Amino acid sequence: MKGPSAHGALLVAWLLITGAASADRVAAPSGPWKDLRPVAEVDLSGAEPHLRQRMLKMRARLDTLLAEGGARKAALAEGYGTLAALYAGSGLETSAERCFDNARRLAPGDYRWPYLAAQLALNGGRPREALKRLRRVQTLKPDYPALPLRFGQTLLQLDRLEEARAALEQALGNPGLRAAALYSLGQIDLLRRRYRKAAERFQEALKLAPQADALYYPLAQALRALGDREKAMAALRRKGDTLPPVDDPLLAEMNALNNSARHFYSQALKAVHERRYAEAVEALRAGLKMDPGNANARTTLARALYLSGQVEAAKTLLQGVLKARPGHPLANFLHGVLLEAEGDTQAARAAYERTLRRDPGHAGAHYYLAGLLFRQGDYAGAARHFAEAAKAGPELAMAALYRLVALQRAGTSDRELKQALEAALHKQPKQPLLRYAMARLLAASGDAAVRDPARALKLTRQLLQQMPSPPHQAAHALALAASGDFDKARETLAKAMSPLPWDPAFATELLQMATAFQGHRLPPAWPEDDPLLTPPPANPHLVIAEYPAEKPF
Amino acid sequence: MKPSSDNNGLSPGEARIRRALLWSAGAAGLLAAALVGLYAFLHRTPSPADRTAAVEASPVAPGPEPTSPETPPKAYFTDITRQAGLRFRHTNGAYGEHLMPETIGSGVAFVDYDQDGDPDLLLVDSSYWAGHEGAASPHQTLYRNDGTGHFEEVSTEAGLGQDFFGMGVAVGDYDNDGWPDLFITAVGHDHLYHNRQGHFEEVSASAGVAGGPADWSTCAAFIDYDNDGDLDLFVCQYVKWSRNTDLRIDFKLTGLGRAYGAPNHFVGTHSRLYRNDGDGRFTDVSAETGIQITDPHSGRPEGKALGVAPVDYDRDGWIDLFVANDTERNFLFHNLGNGHFEEVGAFEGIAFDRNGKATSGMGIDAAWYRNDDDLAVAIGNFANEMTSFFTTSDGTPPFADEAMLEGIGAPSRLALTFAVLFFDYDLDGRLDLFQANGHLEPDINKVQPGQHYAQPLQLFRNCAPACEAAYRLVEGNPVLDRPLVGRGAAYADIDGDGDLDLAITQNGRPAVLLRNDLTPPHWLRVDVEGTRANRDGIGAVIELRTASTLQRRRVMPTRGFLSQSEKTVTFGLDDARIVNALRVVWPGGTVQQVKVPQVDTILHIKQPITAEAGP
16 A cells, blocks of 8 residues: 555545535435435544545545436445445444445345345344344345355354254355354354364364364363363463354455454564564554554564564664654654663663653653663662652562662662661562562661661561572571671572572672671672662563553554 | 262252253254255245255245243332432543543442441442542442431441542451451552441551552452451452553544543553451462462463452362453462462363453352352353353353353343342342443444443343243343443342342442332341351351252352442242251351241351361
8 A cells, every 4th residue: 555645645635625515415315315324424533544534435435426316226335335344344333334224225136235234233242133134135145155154153142052053054065164164063062061072073173274273262161071181271272363264255355345454453463462473573564554654553563573583674663663753652762772782872861761751651761761870870860760660560669679779879878768668668568679678778787777687587588488599598698697697697698609690790799798708797788789789771672572562553 | 078969959860951951952943943944945946046056055044033931020120219318429530531440430339337237338439530520529428228228328427438439349347346347449549448336447558458559459359268267358450550551542432532441452460369367457468379360471460350259169168269351361260278279260161252252351240040059150241242151060160151051142242241140039049140231432322333321231030940041031121121321239138028129330320229129929038157267257158948949159248340249148938938958058168057947037147166067
């Protein structure tokens, strides 16, 4: 699809200008068409731009036809039917209903309109109406291949299981419908607790349509009921949401008419969720062909590109988004993370700040800007931004802690730090990072009013119960030393150092602790190289993979 | 701990007979369909164009709408909201920006807060958003029942009346002092009110259950998950929401413009389990008990909980938790009895609908609905998703969604259902199913012809085993058919006549009180008091046997959607005047046999101090 052009803009403008006139005739048919149902104009702001254009265009065409007194009924029916299909694709069921109704009135012998209207009713939870319409189709086109399947599916929704079964069994003879019919028949068997038969049907359907991973869930249920727990678990693990295909030319035509970027975007998000990044890239590109101006989708494409290993392409794409939308918060933020990872801290800082100008509450930008400022020695600035990041919620507990570490570096007293830590722990009493920091402060603070080795020991014991990791062992050693038991402290520290941690800074810290214990001295409460008390640099892979996008497209 | 087959009150092999009935009905249906198909085939006049195809694909013409030989069920409810003195109108705070919490609330609870023997009524209110205040004075509203079903507001005198964005409510005597306490969930901090002999005092912070300022808590339940004799607290969390996030997502429905965002646009959250420490304080044990479920791909919390049904589904003496999630799979937390839960929802068959799709789960309730060993878990779902009706088979999991078999599927498909409640409205000894419905979007009918903002209530009468499908919709009742924007619902006998009355909340509209004007057949109401178990007896199961049936009921106020029904258990006895046996299975599994000297009364059962023999 072509990008926005002057011609396109003119077309839209013309459609909008003529919209008022067109609305009158489609919304209020008159003259020879006064018996048609009025179809009011609706708010199309939620529709994709290209679909909006198609709807407007089709409505305008209908208006022109209605203006011609001698218009052919067949042409009008075709117009109403097409507009109905477009409305249906965008979820405008009420408008679609009215249009299908008009199409049926104008061309009562055409089976397509009651058939598509039946699908609309079925999908809208109105199976009784769907059934009436399918009966009408049956009189007009009894050999429409998908009809038995649709009857079966509709009757199933009406809880008329045995009638559904009879209809579905007719569909079994059609290769293009067999997998779907087996799926529904298996469902009926499952309901009737004929588990073996159900499993056989699902397995056969899977042979016919291996991509239809929605079959695995009912298959797992049947296997579970048959007592085959392992196979049931294996089937559950393969469960997806792709249904068996249905060879239904009319529906395919309607779906093609509504081919939307959103459809591809949804596919892409599912692929991202399942870490099939290359497929996500393809789907996003397909969507963007129809929806080239969508900055959110482009940003998501940049993320998918990065995660599929195309780092430069991702960066270039983000820059492209920012050229068109300089204030785009997520694109700025992700760009900042990439720049920081490359070592361009100045540009990264500018990107984070741009993010915050547009979105002052952006937790990610606050967090990474704070880390950057921390490493640059601007502890007051870091503390301010960590405080903002911590507002995002308990999952950013480390931001609350790093704020205190930054404050400590900025000269805040241990008493004030303890008070702030107490408040944080009151909110999250089991948060291990907060417990860790408190334990170390209570053990080794230079302020006697803050030191409390007994409580430090209690905290470190709890931490070791939660997770016996080397930092927790080291903290416990510190608490032991603070209690005067340097022998046990050395012994505990030895556990933390065996083997010596891979992180050289942490290894150095442990060696320094060992030396201090040797001289019956206490090391600093919050040493500068402590890996748990130092904000780590941005991890672009983690951020790009995990940072939530409020509007991914 | 499963009861043996000889004490379940069923004639031998009743379950098998039920299957046989279904089989024969199925076979008959198949035969009828085949005959119709044959008729259609023989009487068609093929056009020249379809002559060849017609032989290959002549669809069966389905028969006419099925009719039922049973008498259409009736119900006799009267709307007494005004005459009962209720003036509560829910404030949802909606001012045009379509912020998601506006459309979810709120709950209702029947609770005898003053211990005078009749159920009083608490209505949870939401609020205005800052800067968008209106004329009303939203507040948590308590009405005292004078014993006849007439209510008087006592919010302020009772220590309630606070204004916050309330959602749901849980009732339980967490300190075993004989006075029911209240926990009200909210957008923002939650609120625990300790009942001091009829006066509530907020103790959320000191008890450690206030949650966080950015939380959005929904349903809640007092349960004794560790069987230590005091009530712990489960608090559902919905999504990670903020006004800014909501506005940034800017969810739009084509045709309506800005609309209430769907939960799949928001990140999920972990629900909370607080262990009662027995000293007025609670400890958050969510992480170590295994109720925090994360998405294996994203690592983010998977839960978006709106409903919880605590039931000991495997009857091992430890309460399990069914959690209804909105657009995410439902959870079943199986209590392992060692302080830990294992999430087994998908494996046990309650996570998804029959297509393996997560539904928009809202309210939830559970019951042994056929008076046999089969447990049903009903979950209200979104419009165009039928109510889930997961049932066990012959008393054992896995569950399968049998809504379509039990007469609930098709009638519930169109409704957007919030509350689901099992209760015996006609006192015939069979649990009926009630649903409160209502859409989220006031203008939904503009774009979806089948949908309306206000929707009728639905009451399904249980006619099993006489009917093939257990449930039949009660139709043509003007009180039930009146469209409401239904959310929470609860039942209680407000006027002491033995039958169960209903309270229903509406979003942004007045609450509704429906009096049941049944001419009651015989009944028995049972109140339990734990001594070694929690004093409320929450989690106990009461089994009542008459000459013809065995009814098994749960002592559990947490039912429906964001709401609490009275904890007194009502048994409908139909025309039976004699109760042959009644026993209480207390949490933990000890059993107490009780003689029932008369019916049409309330029986108070106190747990013996010393343990009796097991079942």
